[in-house]
Amino acid sequence: MRPRTWIALLVALLVAALAGLALGPVSLAPGTVWSALFGNGDANAIAIVQTLRLPRIALGIVIGAGLGVSGAALQATLRNPLAEPYLLGVSGGAAVGAVTAVALHFTSLAVLPIAAFAGAALAVTLVLLVARAAGARGDPRVLLMAGVVVGAFANAAVMVLLAGAPGDTVRGALWWMMGSLSDATWQGTRWIAVYVVIGGTLLLALGREIELLALGEDPAAALGVDVERATRRVYLAASLLAAVTVAGAGLVGFVGLVVPAIVRALGARSVRSVMLGAAIAGGALVVAADVVARTVRAPAELPLGAVTALIGVPFFLSRLRRMT
Amino acid sequence: MAYDAGAVIPAVFTILRCGLLPFGKESVLFFSRRATTVVFLSALAGACGTTAQPPVSPFVLDDFGDTIHTARPARRIVSLSPVTTELFFALGAGSRLVGRTHYDSYPAAALAVPDLGDGMLPNVEAILGVHPDLVVIYASQSNRAAAVQLRRAGVNTLAIRDDHISDFRRTVALLARATGDTLAGVAIADSVERSLAAVSARPRPARPVTVFWHVWDSPILTIGRGSYLDELVTIAGAKNIFGDLADPSPQVTLEEIVHRNPDFILVGTVTGQALRKNVLWRSIPAVREGRLLVVDTVLVGRPGVRLGEAARSLRALILKDTVR
Numbered sequence: 001m002r003p004r005t006w007i008a009l010l011v012a013l014l015v016a017a018l019a020g021l022a023l024g025p026v027s028l029a030p031g032t033v034w035s036a037l038f039g040n041g042d043a044n045a046i047a048i049v050q051t052l053r054l055p056r057i058a059l060g061i062v063i064g065a066g067l068g069v070s071g072a073a074l075q076a077t078l079r080n081p082l083a084e085p086y087l088l089g090v091s092g093g094a095a096v097g098a099v100t101a102v103a104l105h106f107t108s109l110a111v112l113p114i115a116a117f118a119g120a121a122l123a124v125t126l127v128l129l130v131a132r133a134a135g136a137r138g139d140p141r142v143l144l145m146a147g148v149v150v151g152a153f154a155n156a157a158v159m160v161l162l163a164g165a166p167g168d169t170v171r172g173a174l175w176w177m178m179g180s181l182s183d184a185t186w187q188g189t190r191w192i193a194v195y196v197v198i199g200g201t202l203l204l205a206l207g208r209e210i211e212l213l214a215l216g217e218d219p220a221a222a223l224g225v226d227v228e229r230a231t232r233r234v235y236l237a238a239s240l241l242a243a244v245t246v247a248g249a250g251l252v253g254f255v256g257l258v259v260p261a262i263v264r265a266l267g268a269r270s271v272r273s274v275m276l277g278a279a280i281a282g283g284a285l286v287v288a289a290d291v292v293a294r295t296v297r298a299p300a301e302l303p304l305g306a307v308t309a310l311i312g313v314p315f316f317l318s319r320l321r322r323m324t
Numbered sequence: 325m326a327y328d329a330g331a332v333i334p335a336v337f338t339i340l341r342c343g344l345l346p347f348g349k350e351s352v353l354f355f356s357r358r359a360t361t362v363v364f365l366s367a368l369a370g371a372c373g374t375t376a377q378p379p380v381s382p383f384v385l386d387d388f389g390d391t392i393h394t395a396r397p398a399r400r401i402v403s404l405s406p407v408t409t410e411l412f413f414a415l416g417a418g419s420r421l422v423g424r425t426h427y428d429s430y431p432a433a434a435l436a437v438p439d440l441g442d443g444m445l446p447n448v449e450a451i452l453g454v455h456p457d458l459v460v461i462y463a464s465q466s467n468r469a470a471a472v473q474l475r476r477a478g479v480n481t482l483a484i485r486d487d488h489i490s491d492f493r494r495t496v497a498l499l500a501r502a503t504g505d506t507l508a509g510v511a512i513a514d515s516v517e518r519s520l521a522a523v524s525a526r527p528r529p530a531r532p533v534t535v536f537w538h539v540w541d542s543p544i545l546t547i548g549r550g551s552y553l554d555e556l557v558t559i560a561g562a563k564n565i566f567g568d569l570a571d572p573s574p575q576v577t578l579e580e581i582v583h584r585n586p587d588f589i590l591v592g593t594v595t596g597q598a599l600r601k602n603v604l605w606r607s608i609p610a611v612r613e614g615r616l617l618v619v620d621t622v623l624v625g626r627p628g629v630r631l632g633e634a635a636r637s638l639r640a641l642i643l644k645d646t647v648r
Binding site: 024025026043044047048051052053172175176180182183184185186187294298299300301 | 541542543544566569574575576577578579580582583585603604606607608609
């Protein structure tokens, strides 16, 4: 990707972040927002900007980056442009893990990602087993079908877990499963960021292996890659990223699908640059989607997952048509 | 995800039951005026010494527009809402109850009545299992199917929509017809309207005291213009900060609450403690400065027999004014 494109991506992220800061259910003048950012002016404006809007933007960037990198790595490794944590059932598995943890009263964002990761790892294993049993690992559609089926299973598991829970938990959990940044705090965002950086670094470090896996398993093996081990590592790291985003903001689908495709269309070729570009573009997309979620029906808020799905599903369909 | 289940569920239950019909503030005022007239008329009636039961037709129409037979007083009653359960006890028909919802906890004697689960989307089989000759159900669209099934099974089913304070007299009258004691119904309605009129007649502060009613956490739900609780807040002499929203239980954002800056936050017991510690909620000055008022949701959350008491307790809580 040319330097100009990198700059354009960063500018997009900056614009989204500025929009996130300036726009919301309460309209504040740009001057008010600016001074509130530095702790000056009306106490309520300061609270709105510093406590409510800033952490949301930060969490949106982190979540978007995680989803983007995870999607990029999965697409390359599976040689499937439709691979994405949500469609592969990985996010669903993470939700089962997280809901189980909450049911056992582990709600800290330091612990929740680990439980979500356990669920996500289980889901990804299941998906690959189902796809293998179907005997057509090469067919990207079989893998997606397996993912959707595992995702439906995860959904059912969550419902069963919630059936025994008190009504308030159910409603809270359902809202959370639709995806939302409304609970963003600095403390929570810090934990999510730590995990996203770990997962992202792992995948970037695996960049060369992913590059070779993208050529196909046999060529990769011929070029000296331990295919089994490398694939497992990519799945685990990508699942970790997806799981962390689920723990932090619930199920936000399709970001991992849309963003790597955009970055590739902008000219990114190497897997590492697709992943990095997807991190930036993912942050921009989630922050922008959150601005939409917060403002279109104000003072009510739309679930973030609904907004990203409204963007992602038409995109998915156009891709699918091109494939078949 | 910390909730005050015991206190919140009944409140939410009530809120969720609130209808979609917009109900303007004028109506509340009208009601106060009408209430005084009614009190006056019934005082007259009392003076005349009327004791005979007025003649009644053997049918009434309920809020689904269905015909209810009231020729014979009901002897085995299932009451599927906390409000009607309270009312049956007040009408002296508590001993005829053979079923209630999970949330009917007042009066204490109600706890001895078999718990048949939810009042919304009730379990029809469980209801038929106690062989009722009358089922009283909340007239919402989601309960329509249950009402039809019960009628098909030959059970007299009375659907009541009691979303507003002005519905109270009619609700009591319908239940009193069913139990065969219409005079007791008139007496209850008179006494409740008298207490409400007494609270309503108290002086209002020159600068309105504003409140935010915390109903739910994720997503944040409060009370709007169309809700019974908004009417109660107005009668108590305070002002609901979201009284301009037509939705009876609107979803709102923290940002908007900060902006509207209420004098007090009304919450349930445990929710109050959780809010005080929540970083995001602390962006609201009233939360930061501890201006949280704990509401007895079981008393206040239900437009029933204790409406007068509820209005008095709200007035005492918010305006520190005890109405005798």
